[in-house]
Amino acid sequence: MIMKDKYELVIGLEVHAQLQTVSKAYFSEENTYGSMPNTNISVLTLAHPGTLPKANKTSFDYAIKMGLALGSQITEETIFARKNYFYPDLPKGYQITQDKTPICIGGNVIINLKDNQITPENPEGKTINKEHSIRLTRIHLEEDAGKSLHIDGEEESFIDLNRAGVPLIEFVSEPDIRSADEAHAYLTEIRKLVRYLDVCDGNMEEGSLRCDVNISVRLIGATEYGTRAEIKNLNSFSNVKRAIEYEFERQTALVEQNITFGQETRMFDATTGTTTSLRMKEAMNDYRYFPEPDLTPVVVDKTWIERIKNLMPALPRALFLKFTKEYNLSDYDAEVITAEKETAMYFEEMCKITKNYKAACNWLTGNIKGYLNERTLALNQFPISAKNMAEMVNLIDAGKINHNIAAKQIYPKMLENPTKSAEMIATEDNLLLSTNIADNEAFNLEVEGFIGEIMANFPAKVAEYKAGKTGLLGMFVGEVMKKTKGKANPKTVNELVVKMLAL
Amino acid sequence: MTNYITFSAIQNDLKSGKITCKSLVEHHLSRIESKKNLNVFLSVYADEALAKAEKIDEKIKNNTQGRLAGMIIGLKDVICYENHPLQASSRILDGFVSQFSATIVERLLAEDAIIIGRQNCDEFAMGSTNENSAFGNVLNDADNSRVPGGSSGASAVAIQADLCQISIGSDTGGSVRQPASFCGVVGLKPTYSRLSRYGLAAYASSFDCIGVIGKSVEDIALIMEIVAGKDDFDSTVSSKDVPKYTQNLTFDNNKKIKIAYIKETIENDALQPEIKTAINQKIAFLREQGHTVEAVDFPLLSVILPTYYILTTAEASSNLSRYDGVKYGFRSKNAENLEQMYKKTRSEGFGKTVKERIMLGTFVLSASYYDAYYTKAQKVRRLIQEKTEEIFKEYNFILSPNAPTTAPKFGSFSEDPIQMYLADIFSVQANVVGMPAISIPCGKDNENMPIGLQIMADFFEEEKLMSFSDYLIKNS
Helix, strand or coil, X not given: CCHHHHEEEXXXXXXXXXXXXXXXXXXXXXXXXXXXXXXXXXXXXXXXXXXXXXXXXXXXXXXXXXXXXXXXXXXXXXXXXXXECCCCCCCCCEEEECCCCCCEECCEEEEEEEECCCCCCCCCCCCEEEEEEEEEEEEEEEECCCEEECCCCCCCCEEECCCCCCEEEEEEECCCECCHHHHHHHHHHHHHHHHHCCCCCCCCCCCCEEEEEEEEEEECCCCCCCCCEEEEEECCHHHHHHHHHHHHHHHHHHHXXXXXXXXXXXXXXXXXXXXXXXXXXXXXXXXXXXXXXXXXXXXXXXXXXXXXHHHCCCCHHHHHHHHHHHCCCCHHHHHHHHCCHHXXXXXXXXXXXXXXXXXXXXXXXXXXXXXXXXXXXXXXXXXXXXXXXXXXXXXXXXXXXXXXXXXXXXXXXXXXXXXXXXXXXXXXXXXXXCCCCHHHHHHHHXXXXXXXXXXXXXXXXXXXXXXXXXXXXXXXXXXXXXXXXXXXXXXXXXXXXXXXXXX | CCCCCCHHHHHHHHHHCCCCHHHHHHHHHHHHHHCHHHCCEEEECHHHHHHHHHHHHHHHHHCCCCCCCCCEEEEECCECCCCCECCCCCHHHCCCECCCCCHHHHHHHHCCCEEEEEECCCHXXXXXXXXXXXXXXXXECCECCECCCCCCHHHHHHHHCCCCCEEEEEECCCCCHHHHHHHCCEEEECCCCCCCCCCECXXXXXXXXXXXXXXXXXXXXXXXXXXXXXXXXXXXXXXXXXXXXXXXXXXXXXXXCEEEEEHHHHCCCCCCHHHHHHHHHHHHHHHHCCCEEEEECCCCHHHHHHHHHHHHHHHHHHHHHHCCCCCCCCCCCCCCCHHHHHHHHHHHHCCHHHHHHHHHHHHHHCCCCCHHXXXXXXXXXXXXXXXXXXXHHHCCEEEEECCCCXXXXXXXXXXXXXXXXXXXXXXXXXXXXCCCEEEEEEEECCCCCEEEEEEEECCCCHHHHHHHHHHHHHHC
C-alpha cells in the first residue's frame, strides 16, 4: 500500500501579512520596504527608556476589513498583550500582540480545488472546480520585529530595525488543510483577499506575506492528531508546497518505522528542499504573555464596523459568481479575471461600456495580458483605458471595423496613442467598414468583380452550391475577404455573394 | 538668600527686584556644592541653568515670562530630558543620553522652569532607602547616618536641604511619599493616568506615576496644574479636564467631612509609638473641628503587599527586557556569543534588587505558575480596588502613616529584604488602586526625625486632597 492512501496530512497555516499602513503599528514612523538599514527608526523603534507605544487605528481598519471579508466575528473590546522573548532584532524584549482577545474570531476561507476524479457526478473525470472551506481560528494584530543580518565573512551580526514595529495581521487557520495543493489554494486565496482589500501587497519574496506551516500526519480515518512540526522560513508558495511534501514523506516514514518523535520547530532549506530541526518543544520559549499595560483597550463599536462595511470593495468570490452567472463567462475565464483586483476592476469598467462580455474578456486575458507579460508591467501601467478598449469591442460588434484589422492595426496604434479612440484611428486610417451599400457603390462594384473572379475559378463549387450545398457560402465569402484584404464588411460581402450566386 | 517655602514668595521678590533668577540659580548651585556630601545630584546643569536664568530675567523685565519663571527644578534620574544623561541610577545605562524630553518636562520648560540637575535614586526606582543606586547612598539631611527613603530619596533630600524648589520624582509603590515623610517635606502621587508617563523610564507601567515633591502644597498644586492632562504620546493618560488646582486650595472647614482610617494601620503594634501619637493628635484635632474620623476595617490589608509585588515585578521583568546591551548603554566585554552577551550584560549591569525583582517577575509570569500568581494577583487587585472604592462612597479621605517607622539607619534592611518590603505596606495601596495620595509633615519623633502623614483620596480628587492637606499643615 502506498503512503498516500494510508496516511493523511493535517495542516494548519499561520499567515502574517504586513499592513500597508503609512505608519508603524504602535507609533507613527514611516513604513516602507527597501530603505537603507536603520533609517526608518526613532527612539520608539529603539525602545529607548521612557518611550510608550501607541495603537494605530488604521491597522484596526485593515484587520476588520479582513474579518468582514472572511465572515469572522469582530471582537468588541480587544486588549493588547506582550509576548516576551529575547532576540537582538526585538528591541523592547517583547512583541505587542493580541493574545486572548484577537480582533477577529472564526470565519472561513473558501478555496477552489481542481478535481478530475471519476465519480457518479463526474463520470468522465473532467477537471471541475470544487469549493472547499477552511475554518479560520482567528485574525490578530501585532507588530513586526527587525531583521538580523549575518554577512558571510563578518564576525559580527547586524541588526536592521526598519521593519520593527511595522503592523502585521496574522491569520491562524484550524488544522483543516489536508494536502499541499489545499495549502497552496488557501494561500492564494489569502493573498488575493489582502490585495483586493488593499491591506497588504502580498509579496512573499519581500516578506510582506509570510507563512508558517503546522503539520502532522495520521492514518486515514484516525481522529487523533499526530505529533506536529512547525515549519518556518518559507518565502514562496512553491516552497510551502515543497516543505509540506517533504514533511509528509519524513513523518510517514517515522511513523511507519514506529519511531516516536517530539513536537518541534523546523527550518525549511530551499536549496535542498528539506527541513531541519531548529528546536524541540521543551526548548521553546515560555512567552509569558500578559496584558500590555501601556495601551488602553480598543473598543470597536457598531459604527466603526459599519464604516468599514461601507468601504468594502466587491470581493473576488462575489465577482466570480457575477461573471459566471450573469455574464456567462466560463469558470476558467472568471477565475483568471478575478485573480487580481486590478484585472477584475478593469473588466468591470469595460463591462459598463460593452455587453459583449466574452469579447471583453478575450481582449483582456489575451492581448492585454500578453502585452503586460512581455514587458513585465502591471495592469495599472497599461496605456489604454478600459473605456477605449470596450468601445473598440463595440465597434467590432457593430460591424464598423473588422476584428483582425482591429487587432493588427487599430489596437497597436491605440497603444502608441492612448488618448485616441478606436473610432478616431479607424477614421484617420480609413479602416472603417461601410455598412451602407448605396454609399459605397464603387467599392461594391470592386467586390462584385472579386466575386465574379472567384466564381470563375471555382465552377464546380458554384454548381454544388446551386445544387443545394449552401454550406459553401462561407468558403466564397472567405475567399472574397482575402481579396479585399479584410477591408470589406463581412455582412455586405455575404449579401453580395448570396445575390450573385443566386443569379 | 532665604529658604523660600513657597514659590509665590519667590515670584514676589522677583517682581520687586529683590532677587533675580540668576541669583536664585547661583544660590541653589552653592547649596548643592555645600551639600555635596548628601550625594543628591548625579549631574548639575550649572552653565545651562545660569544661561537660561539670564534669559528669563530678561523676560521678567519685559513681563513676558512663563508661569514658572524662577522655579528651580530637579529631575529624578528616571525622567527623560533631551540631550541630558539618563541612567535610572543603573550601570546598565552607562553613558546613555536621552534623545527626547518627557512630556511633563516639556510642559515645565514651556513655562520657563529651570532644570538644575539629575537626582540620584534607587536603581530603576526599586527600593525604599535609596541604597540600591549604582551611584552610592544618599544621606538624609536631618541625620546623615539615616536613609532618605526611596526610591525618590535624593529628590526628597533636595527639597529638605533647599537644593531646589521642586523635585520631580516617580511613585510606583510609595517612592515619592515615603521619602517625603522621611525628610519632612510634601510629596504627592497623583491619580494613575493624571500625568503622562511619556519620558518616565518604566518600572511597572500600570503602577508608575510621576510625582511631585516640594516644600508646600501650593507649589505642588501649581506644578500639577501645568503638567497634568491629556498627551498624545501616552494613550493611558486621562483626557479629563485639569482643574485650576491653585485657585481652589482653600479648605472649607465649615463643611464637615468624614475621614476614615484603616484600623490595622494605626492600631498596629509594629508602628513606632511617636508616629501613632502624632497621627492620633491629628485625628483629635479634626474631631475637635467637628469632622468625623472613624476606624474602618479593611480585611484585604494583608494581601495588598503580595499583590503589589507580584504585579509590579511581572511588569518590571518585561519592561526591563530592553536593557540587553544590543542597542545602547552598557554591554559586557566578557561575552563571546549572543547568549553570553545577554547574560553577562544583564548580570553585570543590573544591581541586586533589580535582578531579584526581574527574576521574581519572570517566575510569576511563567507558564506553570501564571494562574497561581499573576492571574490571582490581578483578581485580588480588582477586589482591593472595589473595597477601597467602597470606603470612598462614605468617606472623603483615608488617613494612615506613610511608613511603620521614621527614617532608619543605613543597612537596617540589608540583612532582611522582607523588612524593607514591609516598610511599603501603607503606601502601596494607593498604587494598587490608582488613587491619589499625599504625604505631609506631621511632627518629629524623639530623635528629631520627621514623621509623615499620608492622606489618600478618591480618583481624580487631587483638588480636595491638596486643599485639605494645605489646611492640615497650616492649622494643626
